[in-house]
Amino acid sequence: AEVKRLGLAVTNLQADYFNQIKIGVEEYAKELGIEVITVDAKNDGATQVSQVQDLLTQDIDALIYLPAGAAAAAVPARLAKAQGIPVVNVDRNADDEPGDTFIATDNATSAYEVCKHVIGLAGGAGKMIMIHGQKGTTPEVERTKGCMQAIGENPGVELVAQQWSNQWSQAEGLDISQNLLQANPDVTIIFGQADGLALGAAQGVKVSGVEQRVYIGGFDGDTTALPILAEGGFDATATQQVRGIGRLAVDSAVKLAAGETLPAEQLLPGYLTTPENAGEYVAEHP
Amino acid sequence: MTMTQAPQAGRMRLADMFSLSGATGPLIGLFVLCVFLSVSTDAFFTLRNLLNVLDQITVLGIMAVGMTYVILIGGIDLAVGSVLALAMMVMGYTANVLGYPIGVGIAAALVVAAFSGAVSGLMITLFRVPAFISTLAMMSIARGLANMITDGQQIVGFPAWFSMLAFIRHGGFLTVTVALMLVVFVLGWFYLRYTSGGRSLYAIGGSPEVARLAGINVSLMTVGVYVVSGVLAGLAGIVLAMRLDSVQPTAGFTYELDTIAAVVIGGTSLSGGQGGIIGTIIGVLIIGVLRNGLNLLGVSPFTQAVVIGVVIALAVAAEAFKKR
Amino acid sequence: MTMTQAPQAGRMRLADMFSLSGATGPLIGLFVLCVFLSVSTDAFFTLRNLLNVLDQITVLGIMAVGMTYVILIGGIDLAVGSVLALAMMVMGYTANVLGYPIGVGIAAALVVAAFSGAVSGLMITLFRVPAFISTLAMMSIARGLANMITDGQQIVGFPAWFSMLAFIRHGGFLTVTVALMLVVFVLGWFYLRYTSGGRSLYAIGGSPEVARLAGINVSLMTVGVYVVSGVLAGLAGIVLAMRLDSVQPTAGFTYELDTIAAVVIGGTSLSGGQGGIIGTIIGVLIIGVLRNGLNLLGVSPFTQAVVIGVVIALAVAAEAFKKR
Amino acid sequence: MTSDNSPILSLKGIRKSYGPIEVLHGIDLDIRPGEVVALLGENGAGKSTVSKIISGTVPPSSGEMTWQGAPYAPANPRDAIDAGVGMIHQELLLLPHLTIAENVFVGRYPRRNGLVDRRTMRDEASRGLRRLGLDLPPNRLVQGLSTANQQLIEIAKALTLNARLLILDEPTAALGGEETQRLFDQIRRLKADGVGIIYISHRLEEIRQIADRVVVMRDGAKVQEFDSADVPVRTIVEAMVGRSLERMFPALGQPSAEPVLEVQGLTGANGRFRDVNFAVRKGEIFGIAGLVGAGRTELVRAIAGADPIASGSVHLEGQDITPKSPRDAIRSGIVLVPEDRKLQGLVLDHSIAENIAYPNLAQVAQAGLVTGGAVQGFAGHNIKRFGVKGQGNQNANELSGGNQQKVVIAKWLARNPRVVVLDEPTRGIDVGARSSIYDIIAGLAAEGVAVIVVSSDLEEVLGVSHRIMVMAAGRQAGILDYAEANDVSVMELATA
Numbered sequence A: 001a002e003v004k005r006l007g008l009a010v011t012n013l014q015a016d017y018f019n020q021i022k023i024g025v026e027e028y029a030k031e032l033g034i035e036v037i038t039v040d041a042k043n044d045g046a047t048q049v050s051q052v053q054d055l056l057t058q059d060i061d062a063l064i065y066l067p068a069g070a071a072a073a074a075v076p077a078r079l080a081k082a083q084g085i086p087v088v089n090v091d092r093n094a095d096d097e098p099g100d101t102f103i104a105t106d107n108a109t110s111a112y113e114v115c116k117h118v119i120g121l122a123g124g125a126g127k128m129i130m131i132h133g134q135k136g137t138t139p140e141v142e143r144t145k146g147c148m149q150a151i152g153e154n155p156g157v158e159l160v161a162q163q164w165s166n167q168w169s170q171a172e173g174l175d176i177s178q179n180l181l182q183a184n185p186d187v188t189i190i191f192g193q194a195d196g197l198a199l200g201a202a203q204g205v206k207v208s209g210v211e212q213r214v215y216i217g218g219f220d221g222d223t224t225a226l227p228i229l230a231e232g233g234f235d236a237t238a239t240q241q242v243r244g245i246g247r248l249a250v251d252s253a254v255k256l257a258a259g260e261t262l263p264a265e266q267l268l269p270g271y272l273t274t275p276e277n278a279g280e281y282v283a284e285h286p
Numbered sequence B, C: 001m002t003m004t005q006a007p008q009a010g011r012m013r014l015a016d017m018f019s020l021s022g023a024t025g026p027l028i029g030l031f032v033l034c035v036f037l038s039v040s041t042d043a044f045f046t047l048r049n050l051l052n053v054l055d056q057i058t059v060l061g062i063m064a065v066g067m068t069y070v071i072l073i074g075g076i077d078l079a080v081g082s083v084l085a086l087a088m089m090v091m092g093y094t095a096n097v098l099g100y101p102i103g104v105g106i107a108a109a110l111v112v113a114a115f116s117g118a119v120s121g122l123m124i125t126l127f128r129v130p131a132f133i134s135t136l137a138m139m140s141i142a143r144g145l146a147n148m149i150t151d152g153q154q155i156v157g158f159p160a161w162f163s164m165l166a167f168i169r170h171g172g173f174l175t176v177t178v179a180l181m182l183v184v185f186v187l188g189w190f191y192l193r194y195t196s197g198g199r200s201l202y203a204i205g206g207s208p209e210v211a212r213l214a215g216i217n218v219s220l221m222t223v224g225v226y227v228v229s230g231v232l233a234g235l236a237g238i239v240l241a242m243r244l245d246s247v248q249p250t251a252g253f254t255y256e257l258d259t260i261a262a263v264v265i266g267g268t269s270l271s272g273g274q275g276g277i278i279g280t281i282i283g284v285l286i287i288g289v290l291r292n293g294l295n296l297l298g299v300s301p302f303t304q305a306v307v308i309g310v311v312i313a314l315a316v317a318a319e320a321f322k323k324r
Numbered sequence D: 001m002t003s004d005n006s007p008i009l010s011l012k013g014i015r016k017s018y019g020p021i022e023v024l025h026g027i028d029l030d031i032r033p034g035e036v037v038a039l040l041g042e043n044g045a046g047k048s049t050v051s052k053i054i055s056g057t058v059p060p061s062s063g064e065m066t067w068q069g070a071p072y073a074p075a076n077p078r079d080a081i082d083a084g085v086g087m088i089h090q091e092l093l094l095l096p097h098l099t100i101a102e103n104v105f106v107g108r109y110p111r112r113n114g115l116v117d118r119r120t121m122r123d124e125a126s127r128g129l130r131r132l133g134l135d136l137p138p139n140r141l142v143q144g145l146s147t148a149n150q151q152l153i154e155i156a157k158a159l160t161l162n163a164r165l166l167i168l169d170e171p172t173a174a175l176g177g178e179e180t181q182r183l184f185d186q187i188r189r190l191k192a193d194g195v196g197i198i199y200i201s202h203r204l205e206e207i208r209q210i211a212d213r214v215v216v217m218r219d220g221a222k223v224q225e226f227d228s229a230d231v232p233v234r235t236i237v238e239a240m241v242g243r244s245l246e247r248m249f250p251a252l253g254q255p256s257a258e259p260v261l262e263v264q265g266l267t268g269a270n271g272r273f274r275d276v277n278f279a280v281r282k283g284e285i286f287g288i289a290g291l292v293g294a295g296r297t298e299l300v301r302a303i304a305g306a307d308p309i310a311s312g313s314v315h316l317e318g319q320d321i322t323p324k325s326p327r328d329a330i331r332s333g334i335v336l337v338p339e340d341r342k343l344q345g346l347v348l349d350h351s352i353a354e355n356i357a358y359p360n361l362a363q364v365a366q367a368g369l370v371t372g373g374a375v376q377g378f379a380g381h382n383i384k385r386f387g388v389k390g391q392g393n394q395n396a397n398e399l400s401g402g403n404q405q406k407v408v409i410a411k412w413l414a415r416n417p418r419v420v421v422l423d424e425p426t427r428g429i430d431v432g433a434r435s436s437i438y439d440i441i442a443g444l445a446a447e448g449v450a451v452i453v454v455s456s457d458l459e460e461v462l463g464v465s466h467r468i469m470v471m472a473a474g475r476q477a478g479i480l481d482y483a484e485a486n487d488v489s490v491m492e493l494a495t496a
Ligand SMILES: Nc1ncnc2c1ncn2[C@@H]1O[C@H](COP(=O)(O)OP(=O)(O)OP(=O)(O)O)[C@@H](O)[C@H]1O
Pocket: D018, D023, D041, D042, D043, D044, D045, D046, D047, D048, D049, D050, D090, D397, D398, D399, D400, D401, D402, D403, D428, D430
């Protein structure tokens, strides 16, 4: 069937990453002449089930589903499939009810590259701090996995402290880094699992008055973080192809509706971004 | 005289049964809202959508009954959202990790929820901690515990029938979860209106000291009310697990505010002693219809926040204005 | 007789100035907490860390002063976290998008924050909407507006000196933001203790009707208090913008609960009429030290939630127990 | 009568302390079935405390009680109620948002098949009220009822208890003569049924009508017992206050001819009084009498800006000052001592000093600052001036009812007003204190203040006023001069 109307169920528009995906979907769909109905679950799984029900009553032809909550809930996909509507999962996938295709950034690999890069900058050794995202969420687990791999490859690196944030937010990044630097004033490497956390950490470094150069890695390539990265506000991030994910999701939805089968997983790499190449991504976000 | 007396007595009784006690304003609000939505979007006034709305308010509706009792006695329960999550996780852990039957998991969840409510209630009565603080503390504690059970992970893999309880519409009409909510509504309403325990709640809310002097066991009733609120939050957690087909420690975040808003929109006074279940049902419906309608209209999520705030304020202000 | 009278009067006055009015329990709690943390981690009891704690409580501390007034008159302000975000965004938009000087941005932010407070206050006094509901509505509205300004995006790129206000320690000691907080504390305390307006707030909290009959303009004072709470939330937003060197519509989420908890832990009664700023400062310090200490100890966030809940309950229960 | 029966209740050596202060020093008391024991004493003597101990509201510090021969130690009000003790508390304890019927049956709802039987509740409540001459629909909310009506509901509540022992703590404080007589009829009926009754009142003229025995307390101890009520009031008063009381009412001075306060065509916004016209002269005490519910309270509240005015005006020294808020009235120099001290007069959990300071903050302030010392000082002076038994830093709810009333008066007179309106000024105040309040009123008038006194106590209005306006059903029925006013002429107008 032809796609005239697309339902987009977003986890949480308060996070720049999801907001960018939403913009990517909406802009591209407009080019194709497809109407998009967007709903925001504000991180709540139950709200999302309700919203998907509401989308289904509006006769959508395909669903782009960004699951809310710590991990993906199966029910929205199941409800849509029960009505024969194709589902494109983005960012998170449910094991027991996977979408017809799943699109995401390769979190583990990208985190590995960011950590490898900042560890390299620090000379392959030194004390390190990790500021995690919301504990237990898929990206938190994957990014931790990737970064731990880079740490494991550099025996000179000692992970002296780690702490979790609840909302991946800059305010949390600042307070946590300030406190952890307090306890470990000789740290030279920090990995924040989101750009907000990294920016908070950069602020924390500035204000803790530590003398040594501290290398900071982030993740996401937020549109607001990239200009700061370009000016050397911190040292590296993995720029996720948010607009690309959005476009791919729309394309996939169109194809699925037309009856094509797609690979179960379509992982897009995050681009390792440093002050040198950040300018490109500021000019045009992938 | 007798001729006019008899029908009047009959009328009185009916009016009495469905007394809106301060909820006529909200009822009009709900009506206006429904008319507006029916006119502005075709999708709203369809059987399927209205049944969806019913599905969507089950969690809120069940919690709101407990919250009505709590607010009626002049208290507040900020812990319901977290207790919901804790109960969910206990159920999931008991059933899917420890491997007991789901029924045992549900029982365990309700016991834990009741216990959380009892702890809040005892902090209030025994240690004189204000309800706002004791339940705020319980909110933090229950959320922490819910997360600790699986270290923040969700649990999935319930039998298929479990989730279907929330989605199969028996007779094309009622899901088991909606039926459960209706049963909770009826029992909650009946207890409040027709038992001496229910009437005592009004007295306690009006003045705990007067109630005590009248021989009402205020402490016991208070603890009881928080236990009921806890159990209903737990029950709502199980219903939510059915709707999500998974249990998550992050579930129910900030639900306490929705629940309190629904109860107060429905005319139950935060200072206690005034209100009832019928009003609460109207309040729950207003919130449910509003959310549903704004989605159907495709209003941007940011604008939705503004609209919801304005409607809440208007619904309550209308009632206050009418009273004058 | 005169000989013993004179010093006693002097003692009275001093005790009176720093009257803990119900906050000795929390003060002991704070002390125990500090001793415990000093023993269990070397990093805690260092000048640098204690200055860090001061830095970290600026936002909470400033908002808590406004909240103390609100709670003293028997109200509550759930909108502070959202008003903080709205004020931030207004400042960022005025300064970095419209290109006015930062000073203008700050002024605009404070005006918008004051206006939000005034709207809450007028809903309460004019339309008789309970404070819980009117500020809940304002919470939703302000959050929506904050998001609408930039469609959910943050704004960065403030001049370097702006952020440095939060971090350069003048005399090795005081940042501008901490100094600002201290000024707010002193003014807030002085107004409450030594002016007839401040005293009137206690009367209003004790009984609005008695206060009205005593010739106090209860409506005006009430609106005024919500305006102050709004302005201080706006000021806290600007301080947070300095600390973050960016403004975000998501900032301040659930800060209202922290703020209320700090005020109530400090001995201000939610039923109004009892409490004060000294207690609030202690409450703010308890929350600040607790957060800082738990991070220094490397406690998992899930366990932190449980510990914070228990400490809140204990601090308030200890006070209630002492009173008996 | 069966006065030689063994007592239903006896108290032995009952003591009670609040903190370090002992307020009851070993009370012995016997109540027999079918007798009315009047418990008398000054404000703060400990009458309410004794009653509260019997009714399980507060526990005694030491001492023993026996109930029908068995040891009796109620842990809470429920125990006492179950044993058969009913009590009307001195302070009104009604729930404003509930109906009259629910208030009457709170805590003991009649049941049928386990469910609350609303019809029985309504009918029974109705019957109870009608016995007291009150014809209100039992489904009406208590909110908005006059104090007198609320007091009658409180009495109905106690009368329907079927108690073996009934404690009435100042039941008539807010009632007029007719209501009081109806109450006495009911008390006689209960007596005949063998119910024992403890009757507390400051209206000593009632004692002779209703009591069988008189027990007098002073400063927490029982000082005298009379085996008959046929004791001269003077003797009782001497036992109460420990000295003889010369006279009740002071001599009144001559008011000047110059009117201070003029009320013209005043009509209340809620229609409870209509078209009231009068003028009060400088130095005059203007009494307002009338039956319960005549609209007196609403009238004076409107004059003091507490209630909205629909039409008409209030003039002060020729100037139109029709107040829109209490603030307006206070600014013009009109103050109101309200009828209900608990809800309108005091912040109960604040200190006496703060309560006295609240309407006078501008006066208390030194160089614009209100210090704790200034508040204490200001209050201390007025506590002494009005003879309040209490310390400035004590909470208002720790005072006996009468002393609370004095605090309310002190709070308003501290600011040297031009017009003073007192609504039931001696409600719950003992004889000694009452005469000192009359002295205060007369003193105010002598200083040139215009005073309005609203009272349901006919003797009081007659004794203290230069002129008396009588109200009936919201209208002014007439104004009587000192010379022509007496019980008969007032009652004629009031029932006209
Ligand atoms: N909660 C309390 N804390 C401290 N003192 C109290 C408390 N309640 C009563 N008192 C004191 O106990 C004494 C006796 O009070 P009580 O109320 O029994 O007097 P009363 O004889 O009923 O007086 P009144 O005629 O004014 O009603 C008073 O001095 C009073 O101040």
